[in-house]
Amino acid sequence: xxxxLGLNVDFLYSFxxxxxxxxxxxxxxxxxxxxxxxxxxxxxxxxxxxxxxGKDSFSSVxxxxxxxxxxxxxxxxxxxxxxxxxxxxxxxxxxxxxxxATPITGVDSIMATYGxxxxxxxxxxxxxxVCISLLAGFLSMLFVKEKPITSLWGVAKPKATPLLLxxxxxxxxxxxxRVFSYAFDMLFKGIAKSxxxxxxxxxxFASIIPxxxxxxxxxxxxxSYLFLILISAPMYVCALTSLPIxxxxxxxxxxxxxxxxxxxxxxxxxxxxxxxxxxxxxxxSLFIYLFSVIFGSVFFAYMLDLLFFENIKDIKNSMxxxxxxxxxxxxSSLLMFGLFARYLLKR
Numbered sequence: 001x002x003x004x005l006g007l008n009v010d011f012l013y014s015f016x017x018x019x020x021x022x023x024x025x026x027x028x029x030x031x032x033x034x035x036x037x038x039x040x041x042x043x044x045x046x047x048x049x050x051x052x053x054g055k056d057s058f059s060s061v062x063x064x065x066x067x068x069x070x071x072x073x074x075x076x077x078x079x080x081x082x083x084x085x086x087x088x089x090x091x092x093x094x095x096x097x098x099x100x101a102t103p104i105t106g107v108d109s110i111m112a113t114y115g116x117x118x119x120x121x122x123x124x125x126x127x128x129x130v131c132i133s134l135l136a137g138f139l140s141m142l143f144v145k146e147k148p149i150t151s152l153w154g155v156a157k158p159k160a161t162p163l164l165l166x167x168x169x170x171x172x173x174x175x176x177x178r179v180f181s182y183a184f185d186m187l188f189k190g191i192a193k194s195x196x197x198x199x200x201x202x203x204x205f206a207s208i209i210p211x212x213x214x215x216x217x218x219x220x221x222x223x224s225y226l227f228l229i230l231i232s233a234p235m236y237v238c239a240l241t242s243l244p245i246x247x248x249x250x251x252x253x254x255x256x257x258x259x260x261x262x263x264x265x266x267x268x269x270x271x272x273x274x275x276x277x278x279x280x281x282x283x284x285s286l287f288i289y290l291f292s293v294i295f296g297s298v299f300f301a302y303m304l305d306l307l308f309f310e311n312i313k314d315i316k317n318s319m320x321x322x323x324x325x326x327x328x329x330x331x332s333s334l335l336m337f338g339l340f341a342r343y344l345l346k347r
């Protein structure tokens with residue numbers, strides 16, 4: 001009984017320590033990223049996006065990838081917007097690209113990835129997500145026939161304005177208030193539950209996964225990639241909530257490429273997204289979508305482990321070092337836990 005109690009105490013201490021450590025690594029960058037996302041939301045209108053991805057052309061596909069990078073939409077919240085784009089006349093190829101590029105990245109996720117994994121991994125994640133989304137878009141252009149669509153703007157096309165800024169009505173809230181409202185009352189509130197679950201699960205697995213388990217997958221990279229795709233593809237994890245689990249994979253000995261697979265395939269796919277893509281784009285588009293995400297994730301994961309290991313070999317050590325945690329990180333963690341309490345305990 002004494003031994004069991006000791007083991008339970010050790011596990012509880014490790015579990016709580018991992019929760020605190022994971023939160024310190026990402027909290028500041030998540031909060032800052034959410035605010036930045038709020039600014040982008042107020043600057044770039046939905047109509048501006050619809051205008052630029054309406055044609056079935058290479059330029060529309062490229063624009064869809066670029067526009068999808070900063071938008072803070074997860075794999076489920078991007079679906080209503082994609083449906084709106086389709087009704088406005090957006091091409092299937094551009095929609096394919098947008099549906100992949102948007103949930104994998106997002107300005108909030110980019111910031112948090114930098115805080116947890118460093119600049120090289122973050123840059124690699126952004127570039128690879130663009131490449132994966134472009135692959136889907138270009139394959140769609142080659143193999144999926146477009147039905148004739150009506151004009152994107154109906155009868156008359158509106159005059160272009162810089163970034164198509166949203167019209168401000170006399171009764172609209174001030175800019176800063178709208179930024180904070182969107183960042184926290186909309187975005188953070190929407191991901192609070194899944195983000196907290198991600199942190200708790202990440203800390204739990206980091207406390208129980210034996211070294212032998214990760215060693216086996218490190219010695220069998222392809223098997224590791226496929227294993228993580230099978231886990232991540234059906235389940236719903238947004239780009240932010242996948243980060244704690246990605247951290248766990250690195251800290252427990254998995255290769256950076258294995259973590260990359262989870263961070264790439266997880267946010268881009270889930271059962272809801274798969275069903276919606278099939279319904280609005282068709283079975284052939286769904287095959288292209290899944291092929292692009294799975295093949296692209298595995299390919300870039302292997303390149304990361306094979307060619308860029310020297311750039312990321314110290315990533316685990318930088319995560320473990322407690323001296324890297326600042327007072328600002330700890331304050332941000334306390335603030336984020338306060339936000340969890342506000343949005344999850346509020347009835």
